[in-house]
Amino acid sequence: xxxxxxxxxxxxxxxxxxxIGAAARVMLNFGLADLRxxxxxDGWPSASAEAMSAGALGQxxxxxxxxxxxxxxxxxxxxxxTTARPRGMEKPxxxxxxxxxxxxxxxxxxxxxxxxxxxxxxxxxxxxxxxxLTYPVSPAFASLNLAQAVGVFCHQWGxxxxxxxxxEGKEEGVGxxxxxxxxIGMFEHFEAELDxxxxxxxxEKTPVIINNLRNALIRANWTTQExxxxxxxxxxxxxxxxxxxxxxxx
Amino acid sequence: xxxxxxxxxxxxxxxxxxxIGAAARVMLNFGLADLRxxxxxDGWPSASAEAMSAGALGQxxxxxxxxxxxxxxxxxxxxxxTTARPRGMEKPxxxxxxxxxxxxxxxxxxxxxxxxxxxxxxxxxxxxxxxxLTYPVSPAFASLNLAQAVGVFCHQWGxxxxxxxxxEGKEEGVGxxxxxxxxIGMFEHFEAELDxxxxxxxxEKTPVIINNLRNALIRANWTTQExxxxxxxxxxxxxxxxxxxxxxxx
Numbered sequence: 001x002x003x004x005x006x007x008x009x010x011x012x013x014x015x016x017x018x019x020i021g022a023a024a025r026v027m028l029n030f031g032l033a034d035l036r037x038x039x040x041x042d043g044w045p046s047a048s049a050e051a052m053s054a055g056a057l058g059q060x061x062x063x064x065x066x067x068x069x070x071x072x073x074x075x076x077x078x079x080x081x082t083t084a085r086p087r088g089m090e091k092p093x094x095x096x097x098x099x100x101x102x103x104x105x106x107x108x109x110x111x112x113x114x115x116x117x118x119x120x121x122x123x124x125x126x127x128x129x130x131x132x133l134t135y136p137v138s139p140a141f142a143s144l145n146l147a148q149a150v151g152v153f154c155h156q157w158g159x160x161x162x163x164x165x166x167x168e169g170k171e172e173g174v175g176x177x178x179x180x181x182x183x184i185g186m187f188e189h190f191e192a193e194l195d196x197x198x199x200x201x202x203x204e205k206t207p208v209i210i211n212n213l214r215n216a217l218i219r220a221n222w223t224t225q226e227x228x229x230x231x232x233x234x235x236x237x238x239x240x241x242x243x244x245x246x247x248x249x250x
Numbered sequence: 251x252x253x254x255x256x257x258x259x260x261x262x263x264x265x266x267x268x269x270i271g272a273a274a275r276v277m278l279n280f281g282l283a284d285l286r287x288x289x290x291x292d293g294w295p296s297a298s299a300e301a302m303s304a305g306a307l308g309q310x311x312x313x314x315x316x317x318x319x320x321x322x323x324x325x326x327x328x329x330x331x332t333t334a335r336p337r338g339m340e341k342p343x344x345x346x347x348x349x350x351x352x353x354x355x356x357x358x359x360x361x362x363x364x365x366x367x368x369x370x371x372x373x374x375x376x377x378x379x380x381x382x383l384t385y386p387v388s389p390a391f392a393s394l395n396l397a398q399a400v401g402v403f404c405h406q407w408g409x410x411x412x413x414x415x416x417x418e419g420k421e422e423g424v425g426x427x428x429x430x431x432x433x434i435g436m437f438e439h440f441e442a443e444l445d446x447x448x449x450x451x452x453x454e455k456t457p458v459i460i461n462n463l464r465n466a467l468i469r470a471n472w473t474t475q476e477x478x479x480x481x482x483x484x485x486x487x488x489x490x491x492x493x494x495x496x497x498x499x500x
Contacts, residue, residue, distance in 0.1 A: 022395060022398070025395060025398075026394070026395065026398050028388065028391040029385075029387045029388060029391055029392065029393070029394050029398075030385075030386070030387060030388060031388045054393065054395070055391075056391065059390075059391060060390075060391065090427075090471060090473050090476070095409060096405070096409070135279075135280075135405060135408070135409075136280070136405070136408040136409045136411070136412065136413040137279045137280060137408060137413060138278065138279060138280060138281045138408070138413050139413070140309075140310075141278040141279055141305075141306065141309060141310065142279065143279070143304065144276070144279050145272060145275060145276065145304070145401075147398070148272070148275075148276050148279075148397070148398065148401045151395075151398040151401055151402065152401060152402065152405045155346070155385060155386070155402040155405075158385070158386040158387060158388070159345060159346070159385075159386045161386070162386065163386040163387060163388050163389070177340075221340060222340075223340050226340070
């Protein structure tokens with residue numbers, strides 16, 4: 001079922017079709033579909049946007065184009081301006097998780113507003129918004145690509161919405177964690193074969209060496225299948241060594 | 251001081267210089283600087299990468315190029331493979347905050363590995379990594395642009411590192427929150443003028459109307475300056491009305 005709180009993404013005077021297309025792609029990656037363009041410089045539709053969208057513009061993202069920001073905000077009840085520069089306006093300033101929480105917690109339909117490539121959002125656009133979203137950018141290199149700025153919000157949306165893709169393709173039953181007794185059995189098998197091979201020398205250091213080995217191996221979070229595989233490997237080494245010895249003795 | 255835990259970003263057989271440049275840009279946006287390329291299809295350096303990096307390739311991101319992933323991992327102690335498809339390997343699977351926490355909590359130098367545009371990471375590459383990073387993408391449209399994938403991690407890194415840009419440009423002292431008594435004074439001023447204007451009718455509804463007004467206005471989180479401005483506005487309206495009346499009476 002569609003999440004009715006899914007916000008609109010509004011691009012304010014975007015310049016490059018490539019960025020519009022990349023924004024559409026990352027919106028759909030994370031489940032957003034309402035893209036509003038305010039006075040795109042090169043008009044609409046755009047072949048470069050189409051190409052960069054990797055199909056998102058045909059597969060689910062709905063684009064609407066407006067002459068003014070005011071028109072683009074029709075139907076929205078809450079808008080957040082994405083800007084690195086809160087201009088002394090006393091609005092709530094959110095980070096990405098905070099903005100998503102505000103959208104999800106609110107009633108009605110929200111919009112997230114992003115400024116164009118060249119100069120970002122004008123003061124008048126920010127003044128029309130309820131809150132500000134800023135990113136923790138490096139002060140020395142603070143200018144984010146437009147589509148990246150959209151992508152950061154969209155990822156946060158997807159994370160909060162609990163989209164299913166995270167575990168997509170995860171195969172079931174490939175390996176349950178090994179019960180501790182299987183692991184201990186593997187350790188003992190390994191150590192017994194090492195002992196037979198004369199590995200523990202000098203004898204008084206044996207406990208320390210065993211602990212070192214166990215500490216290293218246990219970190220691997222073995223599955224039942226992997227324990228079985230490793231025991232097979234131990235056996236092969238032990239038998240192979242025996243065979244070699246037999247051969248050498250012949 | 252540089253954060254010594256800053257991870258390397260490794261791009262495995264990237265194809266488009268544009269994506270390499272965009273990755274470099276977003277790395278530097280969020281304070282990362284070690285970019286390692288494994289067998290970039292179109293060689294290196296790349297004019298398109300240079301252009302898309304918006305200066306990041308000249309301003310701080312160090313690029314190194316390797317023939318193999320193994321060589322690119324030299325010096326790293328912990329690597330995380332970014333992939334939508336954990337292939338039944340029993341590795342820790344992180345979301346973006348989890349991956350950043352693992353990097354920051356670990357000793358030594360970490361790397362975050364991203365697959366090329368066409369086919370992502372091969373199994374052999376994932377097998378060389380300690381853990382997997384996946385994003386909560388929409389199952390129906392799961393293929394993220396390479397630079398966007400890098401950007402999501404980098405943003406998370408910047409958020410955890412507490413980069414200063416979030417409040418960059420925030421002007422100090424523009425407006426402290428108004429003390430409650432100032433706000434109440436403003437309400438009373440407003441209501442007194444409304445009363446003089448005959449606004450409260452019928453009289454028995456006055457308390458309800460006042461509460462409605464106060465509930466609406468109080469949500470604005472007024473600053474001292476804004477209270478002053480609004481009282482000025484009330485005064486102007488009241489005086490102006492008086493003048494109009496005087497004029498009409500003349």
